[in-house]
Amino acid sequence: MRKSYEHCIRCTICVENCPVFKVNPQYPGPKQAGPDAMRFRIEGEKKVDSWISLCTQCRRCEQVCPHDVKPATLILQAQMEYVKYNGAKPTQIIFSNFHFISHLASFFAPVANFATSLTIVKKMMKLVGLRDDIPFPRFSFRTMQRNKVKPEQGKRKAVFFHGCYLNGNAPDTGRNIVRLMQDLGVEVLVPPQVCCGLPALGNGNEKKAKSFAQKNAEIFASKVEQGYDIIYACTSCGHTLIHSYPELAGEKGKMIAENSWNIYEYIEKLINEKQLVLKLKEVKKVVSYHVPCHLKGSGKPYPALGLFHSIPGIELHVMDDNCCGFSGSYGFKKKNRETTERLGKIAVKAHLESNPDVIISDCGACRMQIENYTDVRVCDPIEILKESLE
């Protein structure tokens, strides 16, 4: 078997689809950063490609490559190698451990939120390489873990993988998801869990990512064995569960990958299996749907679309050509500010063309980013579905 990068025919299709390459002349694009540069990455040699961290890991290149070259995966390897040889930067340490920070900050939420708004703290954040021009996400004391929705008996049983953002930063949305699923007749458990591991991977810490993945795999695989399905709403967590867990967590990881469902995919499955009939009421709104890169990367029709198209009165615009530029921890780093801002403005401008009442997105980071550039309401798709079911 030839190595994947040797299949590259240098067609530049990946380059045409790279968000960072579009706006940052310092970044050579996925073709050069991935397959081209692989030939020069010699085992054991000191790594000098510091620019490799400019890739956001949106993975658009992998979806468009006709020859199974996996540029983003090659780049991720190079990013991890770089950190291994040159040491982690403070921001990389912070975001690899975001799980713990999120827990701590939620516990001290009022203090933490107050602190991150203080000038002195902002100065410190800037000093370690974080941006001080956008608000740090606000933490909530009433996390999903601390304030669980009471499970109700249901025809189907599912465990919810909430991820860090819904748990610590948007727990009300998370609880709305659980309640809605329960209303649809699904018994939903929210077991204790840790970060999916994606931020650790993206910040060069494979060891940490593995330890997170194995811990989650342990917890969720045992639930699968008891007949539960795994459901998720955050599309980046979902992408990691399905695409990375088999590698990060072995056999149990594979089990997670095979039994994880996007919530809308799950609802559709219930409808197809005739376990559920939805009565959707009119929602008279122009809705612009920001499809997160990691949902686009699932390679399937977007599961929410079937449902949303059947909501009477809705005018839905599906926007999947633009990456919002935030990409989780990437957008918080000072060095990425310009790239992130440019991409955010491009994405928001495209949304505003349809004059929407609301912009929806499955990804918390995308929502946070879009809110930076518009006053139009931005929310999780579940809020619209909830409105239609009420």
Next chain:
Amino acid sequence: MKYDVVIIGGGMTGLISSIYLSSKGLKTAVVSKGDPVCSISSGCIDVAGDFQGIPDDHPYTMAGREKVRSALMYFKEIMKDAGLPYWGEVFENRSIYTPIAKKRETCLVPFSMKNADGAKGKSLHIISFQGMKDFFPGYFKEDTSDFNCSLFDAGTLTTVGIATKFDDPAFREQFILWLKECRIQEEFIGIPAVLGTKNPQKLIDQIELVTGCKVFEIPTLPPSMPGLRLFRKLKSYSSLQGVDFFWGHGISEITEEENLVTSLIIDQPGRPTIIEGRSFILTTGSFVSGGLFAEKESIRETVFNLPVSIPPGKPRLNDSFFDTEQPLGRAGIRVSSHYQPVDSPWKNIFVAGSILENSQIMKYHCGHGLAIVTGLDAAENCEEYLK
């Protein structure tokens, strides 16, 4: 997931088929491993070098002249409706520039290249960008009565980077202000095709207004914005018509019952995605896109393992790449007049596009044209089959 038609391959051929079939109310899906050649092409529709000399065994002959005409008219209609109109007469060629200034013949062009045809021998001003990769204004001096060039500083060097800047109204305004200062005297202005990632027509109109010149875009080497604009428009048009896309992964398995293919399984991590279909159209392209794969001794069709016709006798590749005919260019799937593969066990599959035997895209300069004509024709045959 169950479909009336599952199209494998999301190139020009597959997208045209999908647009036609979904417009007929058939539930249609497209499965594609990756993006197609169209997105790095010049965006111009080559129909045929000259309409003479097309041999009897060429897919065009099978389709017939009337089908060629009606399919290209259909394409023009779609593009107009989609907001990226094309210009040109179906059986007439017009000339455009290549990135190395050599003129070449093509048939339908996006409006942004319409004016290139008249520029031969006239006075020409090339506008390019400081440090832009792989675009050299000096090449264009030949064949002009008067020549000049100006360079704008876009602050970035690549086609993708500059085109992205042109999407921003503030940047366009800055460019127009600069252009006014240039006081261009020549009759024509040629600009590399970087005037935005979307249809640049409004900007071109504006440039013509402030300069009084006839303006045209010149295709660049890949990455190529006109190709990308065409591909994205077709894909989103198809999606708006309700076509489902399974994009980014190949096919790991097919299932069959008697003489029918019943479903495909997508090669991706996690739970297998199974796509059931009543009929299938194979439009996976030739060697460049991986529809055909050349091994040492044989050529393989990568989805159904259909028999591949190869011209008898050796060699398959001639040493001189461009001057002589390449027998390998004839390799492909042999089909009946209904676009069904011969010597295949299945009744419900159809094949179209550059994967067809004897298409010889390079020799007959018929890339997108052949894709459109056979894509539509095969789709109509498939529709007939489903009735």
